[in-house]
Structures are given as C-alpha cells and as structure tokens.
Amino acid sequence: MLDADVEVDRREFTVRADLQVAPGERLALFGPSGAGKTTLLEAIAGLVQPRRAQIELAGRVLTSTAPPAVALPPWQRRVGLLRQNPGLFPHLTVRDNLCYAPSAPRPGAELSALASVLGIESLLSAMPARLSGGQAHRVALGRLLLARCDTLLLDEPYTGLDASLRRTLTDLVSSLVAERSVPAVLVTHELTDAQAFADRLAVLDGGEVLQIGEPDEVVLQPVSRRVAELIGYLGFVPRGALVAGVHPERVIAGDIPDRGLVLTGVVAAGRPAGAGWEADLRVGEALITCRLPDKPPIPGHEMVVTVLDPPWFGADGKAVPAPAQSGRPAPEQVHRVPGR
Amino acid sequence: MSVVGAAVVWLALLGPVIALFTHLSGGAIVTALTSPGALDPLVTSIESGLVTLGVLFVFCTPLAWMLARGRLPFPRVWETGVLCSLLLPPLVIGLLLVFLVGPYTPIGQVLAWMHLSATNTFLALVIAEVYESAPYYVLGAQAAFASVEPRLEQQAALLGDRPRRVFRRVTLPLAAPGLAMALSIAWARAMGAFGAVIIIAYHPAGIPLQIYTTLQETGLASALPYALVLLVVALPLPLAAYIWSARAGRRRRG
Numbered sequence: 001m002l003d004a005d006v007e008v009d010r011r012e013f014t015v016r017a018d019l020q021v022a023p024g025e026r027l028a029l030f031g032p033s034g035a036g037k038t039t040l041l042e043a044i045a046g047l048v049q050p051r052r053a054q055i056e057l058a059g060r061v062l063t064s065t066a067p068p069a070v071a072l073p074p075w076q077r078r079v080g081l082l083r084q085n086p087g088l089f090p091h092l093t094v095r096d097n098l099c100y101a102p103s104a105p106r107p108g109a110e111l112s113a114l115a116s117v118l119g120i121e122s123l124l125s126a127m128p129a130r131l132s133g134g135q136a137h138r139v140a141l142g143r144l145l146l147a148r149c150d151t152l153l154l155d156e157p158y159t160g161l162d163a164s165l166r167r168t169l170t171d172l173v174s175s176l177v178a179e180r181s182v183p184a185v186l187v188t189h190e191l192t193d194a195q196a197f198a199d200r201l202a203v204l205d206g207g208e209v210l211q212i213g214e215p216d217e218v219v220l221q222p223v224s225r226r227v228a229e230l231i232g233y234l235g236f237v238p239r240g241a242l243v244a245g246v247h248p249e250r251v252i253a254g255d256i257p258d259r260g261l262v263l264t265g266v267v268a269a270g271r272p273a274g275a276g277w278e279a280d281l282r283v284g285e286a287l288i289t290c291r292l293p294d295k296p297p298i299p300g301h302e303m304v305v306t307v308l309d310p311p312w313f314g315a316d317g318k319a320v321p322a323p324a325q326s327g328r329p330a331p332e333q334v335h336r337v338p339g340r
Numbered sequence: 341m342s343v344v345g346a347a348v349v350w351l352a353l354l355g356p357v358i359a360l361f362t363h364l365s366g367g368a369i370v371t372a373l374t375s376p377g378a379l380d381p382l383v384t385s386i387e388s389g390l391v392t393l394g395v396l397f398v399f400c401t402p403l404a405w406m407l408a409r410g411r412l413p414f415p416r417v418w419e420t421g422v423l424c425s426l427l428l429p430p431l432v433i434g435l436l437l438v439f440l441v442g443p444y445t446p447i448g449q450v451l452a453w454m455h456l457s458a459t460n461t462f463l464a465l466v467i468a469e470v471y472e473s474a475p476y477y478v479l480g481a482q483a484a485f486a487s488v489e490p491r492l493e494q495q496a497a498l499l500g501d502r503p504r505r506v507f508r509r510v511t512l513p514l515a516a517p518g519l520a521m522a523l524s525i526a527w528a529r530a531m532g533a534f535g536a537v538i539i540i541a542y543h544p545a546g547i548p549l550q551i552y553t554t555l556q557e558t559g560l561a562s563a564l565p566y567a568l569v570l571l572v573v574a575l576p577l578p579l580a581a582y583i584w585s586a587r588a589g590r591r592r593r594g
Contacts, residue, residue, distance in 0.1 A: 045498060074497040087495040090592045091513045100509075101499040129593045147499050 001059075002151050002183040006043045007052040008036070014051070015039045015207035021151070021183035021200075023058075026174060028198030028215070029187045032230060036207040037187040041153045044185075045081050046074040057183075058150040078103075080149030082157045086140035088128035094139050095124040101147030111146065118142050118172070134165045138172075145176060152177060152184040158193070170197050191232060195219075203227050219247075220309070225317040235281075235288025236313075237263060242323060244310040248278065251290035251305050260308040263288070267303050270296040281305065360571070364564055372565035382569055385531055385546035388462060392469040392530045393523060396477045401519070404481035405511075409490070426475035430535025433471050437540050441467060460543045468536035473529035477522050484518025485511065517585030524578035531574035547573065 002021040007014055015036035021027045029037045042048040044055055046062065049071075055063040062077050064070040088097050098115070099107055115121040118138040128136060137157060144152060154173065158166040174197060177184040186197045194201055195215045202212040203222075210230075211223045222228040225236065228245040235246035244261050255262050265281035265288065272278075279296035281288050281303060290305055297303050314320045351358070372378060406412050407419065425433075441447045441458035451458055458464045488511050496506040512519075534548040545553065547570045555563040 047494060073502075074494070075500050075502050077498070078500070079498060081495070081498050083491070085491060087489075087491055089492060089496070089510060089514075091588075100496070101501075102505075103500050127592065143499070 001056070002044070002185070003054075003056045004040070004044050005054045006040060006050050008039050008043050008048055008050045010036065010039060010207065013207040015043075017202075017204070017209045019185070019202065019209075019212075021185060023183055024178050024181040025200065026177055026184045026186065026198050027200045027202060028194035029185060029202050029204055030191060030194040030230070031189065031204035033189055035204040037189075037204050038155055039207075040204075041081065041155050041185065041187055044151075044153060045079045046072060046077050060150075078148070078150045079153060080144035080147060080151065081153045081155065082137075082140055082144060083155045084157060084159045086136040086157075088131075088136055088139055088143075090128050092128075093124070094120065094126050094128065094131070097128065097139055098124075098142050098146055100143060103148050104143075104146040114142050114145060117176075133161055134169065137161070137169055141169075141173065141176070145180065149182065151182055154184065154186045156188055157186075166193065167196060173197070191219075203230055205230060220311070221319065222311055223319050225313045228311060228313070233311075235283075235286055237261075237283050237286045237288060237307075237310075239323065241315060242320060243313045244307060245313065246288040246290070246307050246310060248289045248291045250308045250310070251288070251292070252308065253292055253294060253296075253303070253305055255304045256306040260306050261310050262304065262306050264302060264304050267297050267299050267301050269299055279303070357571070360564065360567055363561075364568060368561060369565045369568065372562060373569070381545045381547050381550035381566075382573065384462070384465070384544045385548075385570075386573065388465045388469055388546060389527055389530045391466050392473060393527055395466070395470055396474055396526055397523065400474055400478050401481055404478050404522075405485050407478070407482045408485035422475050422478050425471065426479065430472050430533065431539070432535075434468060434536035434539030437467065437471065437536060441540070459540060461541070462544055465537060465541035465544065465546060468539075468541050469530040469533045472533040472536055473526040476529050477526035480522025480525060481515075481519055484515040484522060487518060488514040517581075517588045520581040521578075521585055524581035527577045528574045531570060 001023060002019070005018040007016050013036070017036075017040050019027065019040075029040065031037050039048060043050045043053060044057075044062070050063060050065065052065045053063045054066065055061070057077070057079065060072075061070045062072045062079075088094075089100065092100065095107055095111070098111060099105070105111065111124075112121065115124060118141065120135060120138050120142065123131065123135060123139070128139070131139065140157075152173070158169055161169070170193065173184065173186075186194065188194050188197075198215055200212060201215040201218045203210045203218060205226060210227045211218050218227070219231055222231055222233070222245065225243065225245065228236075228247075231247070232249075233245040233247045235248075237244045237246060239261075250260075252259075263281070263283050265283035268280040268282045268287065270277055270279045273291060276291060276293045277295050279290055279292060281290060288307075309322070312320050312322050407415065407422075412418050428436075437458075439445065441451070441464075443449075443452065443457065443459055448458060451463075456463055458467055492510055492514070493506050496510045497503070501509060531546075532548055533546075534552070537546065538549060538552070542549065547566055551563050551566045551570065554566060
C-alpha cells in the first residue's frame with residue numbers, strides 16, 4: 001500500500017494530493033505539463049522537500065512532517081522511479097545495470113528469468129549505449145524489479161517512443177505490477193496512455209487533484225468544466241443556466257433524443273481525421289467539434305447531431321445532474337471528491 | 341589545401357620538439373646523463389611531482405566536486421578565486437609565496453616550530469608545484485564532475501546506494517577519464533614548474549632548475565639533454581591518460 005498525503009511548495013503554486021494506491025493497483029496521474037505531477041512523484045521518492053507530508057509505503061513511514069518527524073533518505077525508501085531518460089549507468093553492462101542495487105540478487109536464475117520476460121536476454125553483455133530506446137526502458141524496468149522496490153513510479157517514461165512500443169511496454173509493466181503486487185503510479189499527459197495503464201485515474205491541474213476515479217467514470221462524468229477541458233471536451237453548449245460538455249468522440253450524426261442531447265448547428269469546417277471525418281459545428285454562440293464516420297455536409301449547411309449523455313455544468317463550472325429536457329432521465333451520477 | 345594548412349600549423353606547433361631532436365647527439369646525452377649526480381634532479385622532480393599529485397587529489401578533488409555540483413554558496417566567487425590563481429604569473433606566485441610561507445611570516449614560524457622550512461627545501465618545492473598546478477587540476481576535475489549526469493546519481497541513490505557508494509560506483513568511474521586528464525595536465529605543470537620554484541625552492545633542484553643552471557654555467561648544448569629528460573618524464577602520463585580516456589569514451593559509446 002502506498003499512502004501519500006503531500007503538500008509541496010512550488011514557485012507558482014502549492015502541489016496538494018492525497019493518494020492511496022493498493023498493492024497491484026495502477027494509478028495514473030493525468031494532467032497538463034507543469035501541473036505538479038512529477039513533483040508529487042519526487043516527493044514520494046524523497047527528492048524534494050515537502051512542506052507538509054505523511055507518506056507511508058508497505059507499512060513503513062517514509063516521510064512525516066508531524067511529530068515524530070521522519071524523512072527517510074532516498075536510498076532507504078525502496079521506491080522505484082522510472083523517468084523518460086531510463087538512466088542506465090553508461091559504464092556498466094546491461095547485466096551489471098540490472099544487478100546494480102545492493103538489494104538485487106547475484107546474477108543467476110532470477111536474472112535470466114526476468115531478462116527473458118523482458119526480452120533482453122541477448123543483451124546482457126552489451127553496453128547501454130548500444131541499446132535502442134525501448135530496450136533501454138526494459139533494462140531500466142528490470143533493474144527496478146530486481147531491486148525489489150516496494151512501489152513503481154513511472155514519470156512519463158515512454159514519451160518519445162512510438163505508439164505500438166509504448167503499448168507493449170505499458171502492458172509489460174501492467175502484468176509485472178500485478179504479478180509482483182506492488183502499487184504503481186504512472187504520470188502522463190496522454191489520456192490514452194493513462195487509460196491503457198490505469199485502474200484509477202487522477203486528474204491534476206495547478207497542483208490540485210481535481211478528480212480521482214475509474215478512468216471511464218472520469219472521462220464520462222467529469223466533476224467540473226476544467227476537468228472536462230483537460231480530458232478533451234472541446235465544445236461547451238449553453239442550455240439555459242447550464243452548459244453541456246461536448247467531447248468530439250461522443251457525438252453521432254442524426255436526431256436520437258433518447259441517447260442524449262440533440263443539437264442543430266451549421267457546419268463551419270470539415271476535414272479528414274484518421275479513418276473518418278472531423279467537423280466544426282456552430283451551435284448558436286458555441287463552436288463544437290465532432291468526430292464522425294461519414295463525411296459531414298459542406299460548410300454552411302445545417303446538420304443535426306446527438307451528443308451522447310453529455311456532462312452538464314452549472315455557472316460555477318461544477319458538474320450538475322442532467323436537466324429533464326435533455327430528453328431522458330438523468331443518469332445516476334457518482335462524483336468522487338478528492339481528499340479524505 | 342585545408343589539410344596542408346592544418347599540417348603547417350601543426351608542424352609549427354611541434355617545431356620546438358622537432359628542434360630538440362634534430363640538435364641532440366647521442367654522445368651529448370650519454371655525457372650529460374652519466375656525469376656524477378646528473379640524475380638527482382630527475383629523482384627530485386619525480387618525488388615532488390608525485391607528492392604534488394597526491395596533495396591535489398586529496399584536497400582539490402572534493403573542492404572540484406562541490407564546484408561542479410553547486411554545493412557552495414556564491415559559486416562565482418569560488419570560481420573567480422580558482423581563476424585568479426590560474427592567471428597569476430608563476431614568477432609572481434613565487435614572490436608572493438615568500439610573503440606567505442617565508443621564514444618571517446606566521447606560517448613560516450609555525451613551520452620553524454615544527455622544525456620545517458618552506459625556503460629552499462623539498463617542502464618549498466612541493467608548495468611551489470602545488471600552486472602552479474592546482475588551478476589546472478581544479479578546473480579540469482570540475483569539468484569532469486560536471487559531465488556526470490546528476491540524474492544518474494539520483495537513480496543510484498534510489499536503488500539503495502548511500503552517497504559515498506554513489507560517489508564510488510557512479511560519480512567517480514564516470515568522471516575518471518576527465519579526472520585522469522586533469523591530473524596528468526597537473527603533472528606536466530608540476531614537472532615543468534619553474535617561475536615559483538626558482539624563487540622559493542632553488543634547492544633542491546628539479547629538472548627545470550637543472551636545465552636553467554646548466555644553461556647558465558655551460559651553455560645551450562649541455563642543457564639540451566636535460567630538456568629531453570623533462571619531456572620524457574612529463575609527457576607519458578598525459579599521453580597515457582589521453583589514450584585511456586579516449587578508450588573509455590569509446591567503450592561507453594558502445
């Protein structure tokens with residue numbers, strides 16, 4: 001169990017979070033660049049000094065600012081941190097890198113078994129400079145696992161790798177986390193990476209955890225307009241005192257009132273996107289973007305679309321239950337509020 | 341054309357070395373090196389050079405590390421201090437050392453109380469060599485440490501290494517080629533130290549002073565063999581360090 005209640009002062013704002021990650025659970029910290037995601041991981045790893053913190057891992061207190069104050073140095077924390085730069089020691093072979101940690105076993109059966117799981121058994125005698133980016137990440141991951149870290153913290157590790165390799169590595173980490181039953185935290189600013197990895201998703205912005213929950217819950221029921229914007233809701237359509245959030249991928253063509261909010265707009269622009277089309281639609285004052293399988297009408301023409309069960313927000317930006325006139329009874333809404 | 345131009349400049353830079361070899365005769369070398377006591381300055385130079393390297397390594401390595409890692413307040417002030425000692429002409433260093441460690445100074449009196457003297461002694465020679473070579477070592481070692489990625493040290497700590505072990509297992513091996521280069525440059529400076537040496541350590545004579553006194557007493561031709569000795573002593577270490585650090589770099593690049 002990783003239990004981190006942390007406040008770290010940064011120049012622009014204070015990063016605050018209270019996270020609990022169970023053994024074998026995978027939490028994704030999602031947020032824009034500069035939201036404080038890395039700072040949180042560094043506080044858990046003991047690399048930055050928190051203003052106030054209570055961090056526990058596997059029954060040990062790593063940091064406590066309340067008396068009796070505790071601040072274990074990084075080398076006593078058994079926290080595995082994997083960054084974008086895998087940080088292999090360039091003067092050591094892959095084998096020596098894997099067995100670097102004092103707590104790692106001597107090269108032997110365990111090393112060979114892990115190397116074959118990671119697909120690096122033919123590289124053990126190579127120097128890190130010879131490895132490709134993906135191989136280097138596999139070695140770095142293996143090094144953390146052999147060090148018997150009590151948690152894995154992944155700080156945007158796969159930025160810069162291509163999508164299929166990223167997916168392979170993410171799956172590999174997921175299975176190893178489950179097998180070893182350690183809590184894992186992935187920091188990312190790619191929502192799809194977060195969804196592919198995580199059991200739970202926390203949205204961070206300006207140092208605050210805005211929402212934490214299951215990935216589909218967070219994506220479909222953002223607790224605030226700000227969360228919706230971060231998740232990728234591009235259009236916000238006013239309806240009376242409320243605003244409906246429109247995600248480009250939650251729009252279908254046609255008038256289907258029992259599936260959500262029906263909107264009539266004027267096509268402002270259309271362009272190919274992936275295997276389908278993307279259209280900008282002007283609905284009153286608002287501009288919404290939708291992903292459609294079929295080619296939209298040419299600009300200037302009217303188009304009717306249905307926004308599938310959009311989230312609704314009040315004037316204060318907070319999520320509210322769907323109004324009755326949206327065509328169907330409001331779905332049961334569960335909003336988890338961050339904090340205890 | 342550009343290769344020819346580069347070759348001309350290169351040969352011009354090597355000119356003095358070429359001149360040395362074209363003006364040496366085997367007989368002169370044998371005569372010079374077999375005369376009684378001719379090799380004493382060589383021994384003196386090597387001994388004082390080794391002590392100097394030891395002093396530099398023990399005292400200046402931590403300073404260089406702290407400079408490289410920004411562990412010191414007002415880093416510019418510290419760096420300027422090192423640069424000052426680099427920019428002082430050796431002759432001036434010698435003059436000032438008289439005022440610092442000469443017999444009538446507080447330090448000189450402390451030394452006298454310990455039955456030591458920093459004037460015309462082996463200790464004086466070492467002090468002069470340290471002052472002439474230290475800034476080269478500090479700046480080189482600082483660059484060597486600065487080239488070690490701090491994230492790697494952080495990673496080593498997270499894997500369970502205490503700072504001392506991180507230094508031994510990561511920082512030092514990664515900085516070693518640069519440190520070796522810095523140390524060998526310091527060695528060459530110490531071997532050739534003359535300006536400060538001639539003022540506070542005329543005795544015991546090392547090779548540079550031997551060259552100077554031989555030149556004064558018997559002329560150019562008889563001084564040349566000692567110049568060859570100085571080169572032979574001063575150059576192998578830097579060359580070896582250069583070759584080793586190039587090989588270490590190749591190995592790391594794979």
